[in-house]
Each structure stands twice: as C-alpha cells, then as structure tokens.
Amino acid sequence: MSAPTARWSSGPRSRLRYVLARVGQGLVVLGLSYLVVFLLLFLLPGDPIRARLSDPEANFTQEQVDQLLTYYGMDKPVWEQLWRTLARLAHGDLGYSLTTVEPVTDRIAEALPATLELAAVTTLFALLLAAALTALATTAPWQPVRRFATAVPAALLSVPTFVIGLLVLQIFSYQLGLFSTLRADGWAGAVPPAAVLALPVAAPLTRVLIEHARRTQGEPYVTFARSKGLGQGRLLLAHVARPSALPGVTMLGLAVAELVTGSVIVEAVFNRHGIGSVIEAAVSNQDSPTLLGIILLAATLVVLVNLVVDLLYPVLDPRLRAEPGRSAEVSDAAPRRAPATGTRTVEEAVA
C-alpha cells in the first residue's frame, strides 16, 4: 500500500484525514478482493449443486434441474448473481453454505472463537519466545549462546508445523495422556496447538528483532545512555526495546492476520474446529458462499491490522511524530517500518 498523502504528524485535522484515507483504501482493498474471488469462483469448473444435478445416476429431468438452479439463483448471468450477492451483503447476509445449508454468518461465528483463542495464545507464545531469543542473542555474555540463539529461528522455520504437531500429539497426548484433542476447544485446549504454531510465527519475528536490536545498540543515543553508566538491563528495556520493536509490530500484525486464516493444518492435526477447518471443507467442496464470507473476514482483518500497526508506529517511536522533513531523515537511520513486506525483511536479516 502506498503511503497516503496526509500524515499523522501535522495536527488533529490531518490525522483524521489520514485515518479516513486509510479506511477508504481499506474498503477498496476489501471490495476488490471480494470481486476477484467472486469471479474466480465463477470461472472455476464445477460447484456442489451442479455436481449433484449432473450426477449420472440421478437422471433429473431438465425441468427439475432448471427449477433447482433457480432456487439457488444459479440460472442468472454472472453480473446479476454478483449484484444479488452484493445486495444481500449490504444487509449483512452472506447467504447459505452450499454444503451444510446453514447461514454463512452462523458458520463463521461458530468457528471464529476457537480460531481467535488459538491466534491469541499463539501470539502471546510467539512474543515471549521471540523476546527471550532476542535478549539471548543480543545480550548474552557468552558468544556461543548468542550464536545459538541467532541460529534458532532458521531451525524453527525449516521444520513444518505438522511434523512438530504430530510428534507433540503422539508423545504428550496419545502416549503420556497429558491432554486430549477430542474436544480441543476453549483456552486450555488452545495451549498445545498454540505452542506448536508459535514456533514458525516467532521465527521471522526473532530474526527481525535481533537485527534491529543490534542496529539500535549502535545508535548514538544508546552509546550516550551507556556512557551515562546505565546498566545493560535498563539500557535494553528503556532505550533499545521500544524502537527495535517497530518492525516486529509490522511482522506480528501480518502474522495475526494470517493466523486467523492460515492455521488449517495445525487445526486439522489438533482436531480444533476453527476457521481453518471451515476453509478446508469449503475449498474442497467449492462452497462459494462460505469461501466468499471467509475472504471478506480475512481481507477485513488484514486491512484492520495494517491500519492499527501504522497508527501504532508514532506511538512507539517519538521520532516519527516529528516534522515531515525530519521524520524522513530519521527513517533512514531507523527504518520507519519493515520495508514493504515481512518476508523481504527476513531475507535482509539473513543476508
């Protein structure tokens, strides 16, 4: 997303304009992603209704087929179907699932709590792990420890979550009986999958944090603080942690948005019934109303998280509240946000 013209820094009015511009942009993103997915689903061959009607064993008459297509609104041209969908959407109605035949809003509402719990616990674990590793990697007095902590993220990223997940299940649930995945919902049930899911989330976060913590440690104001005789711990907490957190916040924001929709495999492994399992069922059955509902949810989340992250920046780093000219200057020294996307930052950090 390109930076909006209005800036946060120049007074309450332009702040409002900034927020409004970002919200406007968000709505455009939402609308476009909805439209693109709608058309893609339309272009894909097959849907569960036509699959049922064209079942060679069923032998429905053409009249029966036509009436059923009318019932599902599938007899209309694509633009009319889009229009009807949008008109319904304006009333908060996402339509009915083509497989479970229940309102899509109900379906998402039923699955969302389990996913939000998992995302929240995962984020917490990931933050703790990343903070611990970063502290080790940058401040541990013994170099092998610093090296080890720096190398851990790469290791975490290279083991797929299902490998760790299935091992955790086999050992701790099936063999030792420490927890059950039978009804793995609720906060307590979220702990084992979150512990697994937190590893790949923490990995890129840790890399970025380590990279920026090291950079911040070289900043003149840190040297100044150190020369004042500040202890290592206070130095880290008071002067290094906050500005180093900036790119981390971006990455975490993206990770949270992804957690809501991207935990398909971990949900399957741990038998949790959240958005991930709804996605899997909807994708394999081409249940387009459900898919569109989830796209809308995911796009809204990404837009919201991005907005929140951008608004958080000036709060975290006072330098970004300064005059436009100066802030540009400062952002050279301490990048205002992770350049473009999280993954690029990770690559840079590796290099």
Next chain:
Amino acid sequence: MTVFTRFRRFAGALAVVALSVSAAACSGGAAGPGEVGEPRRGGDVIFLESGPFTSFAQQDLRLWQNSSVSVNLFDLLLFLDPATGKLEPWLATAWEHNADHTEFLLTLREDVTFSDGSPLTPAVVVANLDRFGFGDTGRGYTPSRPQFVNYERAEPVGANQVRIHLKQTDTGLLNGLSDLRHSIVAQRTLDLPYEQAADIRNAVGSGPFVVDSVRADTEIRLVRRTGYNWPPAAADHTGEAYLDSITYIVSGEASSRTGLLLSGQAHLARDVQITDEKQLQDRGFHYYGARPFGAIRELSINPTADDRIADVRVRKAIQHGIDIDEIISAIYNDNWAKAEGLVQRTTPGHIPFGDEYGFDPELANRLLDEAGWTGRDADGVRTRDGRRLSFTLYPEPNWVAAVQDAELIAIQLQRIGIGIELVKLDRATYTAVTTKPENVFVWSHQTAADVSQLWARYRSGAVGGNTDPAIDALIARINTLPVGERRTKAVAEVQRWLLDNALVVPLQETQQSFVTAPNLHGFRAETLGRSALYDAWLAG
C-alpha cells in the same frame, strides 16, 4: 495442497511408527476378544467421524458422514437384511403387490411415534413418499432418483395402510424403500423449507436415538429414545437401545483417529488408514469392513472420449493390463477383497464373471500391437502415426486409498506401454471434469439397495458415452423381473455386455472401514454399510 499431501504422508508414516512402538510396549495388555459377556444397558460412546456433517434433509442422508448419524435417528419402511438379502418388516409389517409390480400395499405398525410425539400414520407416510417421488424443486428439495423415477402417487388406505401406484413395472421399489435415502420423518420436518430441514435439530424421526445437542458441523450428541420398541426383526434385541448416548465428533485426520482410539479417548471410528488396520486388530480392536449392497468399485472407460479409446482393443488392453491382485497385496490387506462380479457378493443379483477379464499382460500387449500402437517414444509410451497412447486419470475423491490405487494403476499401464497422467482434483471439480464428454476414465463404487439402480450411466446417450441401445434393453429388463434366478441371469447379461465391450474394469469389493474399541460390542453395518448402533453395548 502440496503441503497438505506431504503432511498426510508424514502423518501416515508417523502413525505406523508410533503404533509399532506402543504395540511393543503394551503387548498383552488388552483382554482377549473371546469372553464377551451379556449385553448391558448404559454407556456413552464417542464416535470419530472423518468428514464434517452437512445437511440432514432426506436428500442429503446418503453422504457417509451424515448417514453415520442418521441411521440411528430414523427408521425405514422395510428392512433389507444385509446377511440374507431378504426384506423384513420394519415400520411396515406386511406388503403385497399386484402381478406386474405397479401397485404396492403396505401395512404400517400402529404403535410407532416420532420423537415429537406425533404418531406414524398413513398420511405422513404418503407425504414422505410424495417427497421422494416429486421432491419440491422450487423449495430446494430434489426427488429421489433413480429409485422413485416410476412413482406416480400414493394414497392412505384405511387406518393403517398405504397404497403406492407406479407409472410402470418396477420390481426394485420395495428394496429401494430400505435405502436410508428413504428415511421416514415426521410431518413437522416435511413442512419446513429445505434450509431448516437441513438442520439436524429439526430432523424428527422415529429411530432408537434422538438428538440431544449439536455444535456447529463438528459435534452431534444423540441420546437413547425412551419407549423405542420397533426395531427390525433382524436386530439382536427388542426395546430401547443399550447405549445412553453417542457423541459424534469430527476428526478429519486419519492418524488422529487412530491415536484417539488407541489411547482410549474414543470408542469407534469410521475410516482408518489401511496401514493401521492390522495393528489395531492386534491390539484387540474390532475391525469391520462393511460391504454395502450395490456395485463393486470399478474404473469405467468412456468409449466416445476420443478415437483412440473408441477402439475396443485399446479398452480391452487396459482391462487386461491392470493387476488387481498386485493392488490388493501392495496397497490393501486381507481385510479387502478382489471383485468377482460387478455386483457386490452379498447383494441379491451377484454373479461371478469368471476369469476371462483378468490380468493378462501378454494379451494386452498383443491387442495393442494389433491395434497399430507399435511405436514407442522416449518414455516407453506406445505411439501410432505420431500420436501417443496416453490418457489423463483423476484419482477418486471419496476412497480410502484413491491416490495409491491410481498411482499403481498408472505404473501397471505404463508396463504395457499406455501412458497415464495423474491429476488430483477436489470433489466438486472432479465431478465437473469427469462428466465431460472428452473424459476417459471415471471411478465409481455405487451403493444401492437394489441392482436395478445401477448402471444408469451406461444407458445410451447418458454420461458414460455409450451409444449402443442394446444395453438399454438389457438394463431395463432387470426392473421387470422379481428378485430371483431370472433377475440374476439378466444381471449376468448386463455384466457380460459391459465387460465384453471393456467399458468397465472391475477392481475390488466396495468397502467401508469401521473400528470399534475392544469393549464395544454389537456394532452392525446395515444394508448400505452404515453404522447402526441400536444393538451396540459397552462392556464394563
């Protein structure tokens, strides 16, 4: 979905390792399966279902995951005994028909009530039959096809009888009434629009269990219905069901289901990995390979897909090039069986087709040579006039070892010089792609209470690509003959025609796996292989 595929492979491998480790650690732990004891009342059973539940309207009950639940909620007019193939009384105590099978008179039990308290009456049975016959397409209800294609109307007769009128002779109707597609629901459910009837909480039946609670599409709890007293005569006991409750929980990952069973967290699972079957059995778990009535699992060949496959020699080469014994021994185990006829062994009408359609690579190679496919390209695939003898095969979406089967078949056909490109598709796309006229192969394993419901795809002009009206007459004859020797002969003729024309490659008996815990007894697979738990009980 490549990550997912890798995940499934890894999960499978891990489950095997874990199983063998735990089997070694706990060998000799489980009680011998010999002493079973007397059935006892009580017990709460956890049933692991492999797919998320969808709609519980009558038209959607044939989906496996839904039927795991629905066979315990609903009753049928007639019971087709899976052991004998004979019709037995259920909601209907007696039945008769006229000589040409166009009028049927059913006598109903008079003590049956639905779970909302309403009685089973001739009127509500007629309303159910009308829904099967006509559907209500404007409201989303599809009619039952092909079973009720000849239905004309039904009428109540007196206080406890129903007369069904057909447009033409159909000797398969009564067997069709024992198909769970024709579960009988209360008038209250029939009155609902489809979107509401789809919700299991609105499904009012007369079966041995009733719905207690539902969580999204992933958990359904049934409890014993008090006062139930009308099981089919073939059941092991009378009166209420033994179990207090059954909780169905969706557990989509096969290795999880095995793990949950082994660690004692669940009592029953549908669908386990073939590689887990033996280890579970060794640990005292009961394996049930349910063989539903209907057709075997087969690979159909569309003769009109293109000019290469239109040559019967090419189709016959495919038929003789596939080695079912190798498939069974490499991918399955002795819980599974090679097909002997196009109809399942227990289904009335089954007749073996003999040895002449089996694996014979020499014959296959000779046929392909005769057909002019004598060249070879760099991959070893046969060519003729610059064209390759290569086809696309889409693995079946709803089969336990679909991909492994398809991969091995591709290897086997490659050995005789036929190239096979495997393309995996999701369920909806699979149907869309395989019903196209230019598609060559389609898999099927159709369950059916009566043989007359099979082979609709081979009628000339239907989706199977066949244009020969000879087969229409052969298939139509089955519907005019009552179950018995003459009908089985008619089946044999259809079978011979399909195999001689090499439109079908018979594979294995259709089978659905269930595993129950060592202490869960009395599990029954009903006619179509679904999990009937009326007789099930938990030992202490």
